[in-house]
Amino acid sequence: MDRNTLWSLRLGFSGKQAQAIKKMGLPKFMEQSFNASYDRKVPSFLENSPKSLAELKARRQEIKKSDSAEVKELLKTELQVSQEMKAWWLQKMIAEEFPLREKMVCFWHNHFVSTFQKVKVNHWIYQHNQILREHAFGNFKTLTKAIIQSNAMVRYLDNVDNRREKINENLSRELLELFTLGIGNYTEEDIKNGAKGLAGLNLGENNAEYRRFLENNDTITYFGKTGKFKADEMIDIIFEQEAAPYLITRKILQWFVYDNPTQELITHYGDYFRKVDFEIKPLLIKIATEEFTKDNAGSKIKDPLVYILQLMDELNVDDINPKLLAFYLKQQGMDLFNQPNVKGWNGGKEWLSSQIYLQRTNVADLLCNGRNISRRAQMDDADLANENKNQLLNVSLNWTKSGTNKTVIAELENRLLFQSNENMRKDWETILKYDFNPKAEGADNAVMRLFNNMIKTPEFQII
Template sequence: MTVGADLTARERLGPFRPGKDGPWDYSAAAHLTRRLTFGSPRKLVREILELGPRAAPAALLADRGETPEMKAVADSQRRIGSTEAIQTWWAHRMLRGNSPARDKLALFWHDHFATSDTKVRDARLMMDQVQLFLRRGPGSFHALLKAMAKDPAMLIWLDGNSNRRGEPNENFARELMELFSLGVGHYTEEDIKEAARAFTGWHVKNRRFWFNKRAHDTGPKTIFGMTGNLDGNDVLHACLGKRACAEFIAEKLFDYYLGTPVSEELRKALGELYLASSHNIGPLVEKLVSSREFYSVHARRSILSSPADFAIGTLRTLDATAIAERLPKEMSRMGMNILRPPSVKGWQKGRAWLNSNTLLSRYRFANSLAGSAENDPRIPWDKVEKEGAEGLLALFFPEGLDGKIRKTLFGETDNDLKLMVTALVELPEHQYI
């Protein structure tokens, strides 16, 4: 389906109607799993196809709990406590966990509230932050933002302990408005200065949030035209109450899951959708990925995959296992060092994911897939052989491939399935989800 120019923004965000707006078929279900989770494993796609476009998003976002294996991995990696150990835990969750849609959403929040262990220097606090995203990410954004304002890793990252009465540090106040809630243009420099005073005394002690009363500025402050003895909670409430916050968060989620251009009309409609969801992120995401716009032709394969989508998604599609310790390093070589985003703005996305070095790393990863059974990753070649070349092609591209590409692909691989896997993963089309 192509979303017509005659449709209003609200209509584009309205629910997808199978048959009238386009088919609800295997290709559509695979599109949903690629965007909402990582990859499109056949078993999951078939489950989603059976559920239908209305029920499937909620089912994917549901917390399915942790398996004993996942709990054991979490416990063992926390005991080790290194950055590498916590990266391994999260990569293992993404690949083998029960709730990949929650991990995909947690990855969004990790980028949104970009915090790096290079400065925090406490991987267990970073793990706590990721677990906060997993637990609260699909819930109320109000609750999540308030929790992040007291998150020890965040406060260390943005110099909370340096924010004291008489010597305010503006780092958290600035990022709160610019990156976390409102976006550029919806606050003044004076708002930031006054908000910094309101957050004085929000410190970390013994790895926990601590309100240092002696360091808090109790003087009158004026923020967004509101004057009084305001504290950090008042600032958070004021930010969350602005219409700009609704539009900012909804647009970022729209870009993450849909990736199509946003007009001013669509931005306003997204803000309305956020408010209609009562600030709850899970229901908002469900509406976004069950919309006409989501299933439109121009929304398919329109997002350049992140290293997590590329590596984890490829392995999940193939039902492959991998040594989890290696996955964060693979993703880092592709440009995404989880727990260590490059700046407070997170990762540059889109075309920025690809350069000569990161593309070469993707090709090397693709070539590693054709290794022997003793190698890592481990692909269940018996299942691949049952699929055959045509089945393998349909697994990765259920929507089909251009005839010339198909002809070249089959000619170059001569039906060798290991070569076929590598060739499919290297295709320009596979770089998009």
């Protein structure tokens, strides 16, 4: 595979940025990605969703006073807003000239998990997503402080139930186990005392706030330090620990480059991450520029998002309803805003189960034939209910319409597959025969058949 295409897939969701990487060089491309602006305006679909505690309380009272049919309709409306938010985010991923920020938001989204299914307030989920976007390339410690004190997180990890008379350890535990240090780098006493420090951190207007009558002001010992610590001080202490840079460095390597990074690489980049005081931008630059020079194609299984957006880019598809895309991702086990649990999507081999692989081959056939990706979607959504099941999509492939069958095969190989062999090429030469004429009337159809065959191979599932 062409190296620029490979890194376009790794730093985005398709091969769309390959030419920009080639023209600018990777360092300049990344700098442009860091500097690209992003929209801070609250989307219109959230206009009628509760935004403040007062509005949320009023909505709850409305639900209490309503009959079952009205309650069902209110809940249905919020579910539809959640679907709109998935579509809104997918459109960002597709449309951005420099999609690295959205790629990083998706990484943080799966690190600091907080789902609509449990939080149930769309505006808080949106705020959570925007915090990730704002801090995507910033400081890991600063981001951790902001996310831990978001309404979505205190609701999702039950800190609304953590009060001085009745301690709930859920947020305290996941802060250490999943968000910062990892198992084996803290004690149960750290969790218990951390929960006391987080007690009373409850829902607020724009972010979580400590409630005076619920917080615990006992002196605690946290990682050997004694004092009356709250969230910010606790996180400062966490980031002083020896293990602080390595869990997140491992996960960043897994997200961008390797499903199974070596401990040597984790230590190498983790030590650097500590040296730059947990600044994300220099870490990403170091990882990308150093790994770009290596022969490491084939080290990571594509997640469903990269798989489907790469296909759409290759086929020049721009008329799929993004809600259908969101539903397809859900079928593939990558439901945006609704991970299966606080650990998030495991990735790796789980992205290539027999069921997922079968779904991928089915969607390859549908798209290559100009059909919608999921014509059997049964969703409680007007846009999808009205979707024409037989709607034809405009699909076309870009390929050099000169040369021979072998040059066309080589061109697609270079774009699509991390590796190939002589036996595969012989099979492809039975699809695109030796007397292939790129100027013939059926040439595009023949190349589309070749493309369809290539994207069903195991080699296409891996980057």
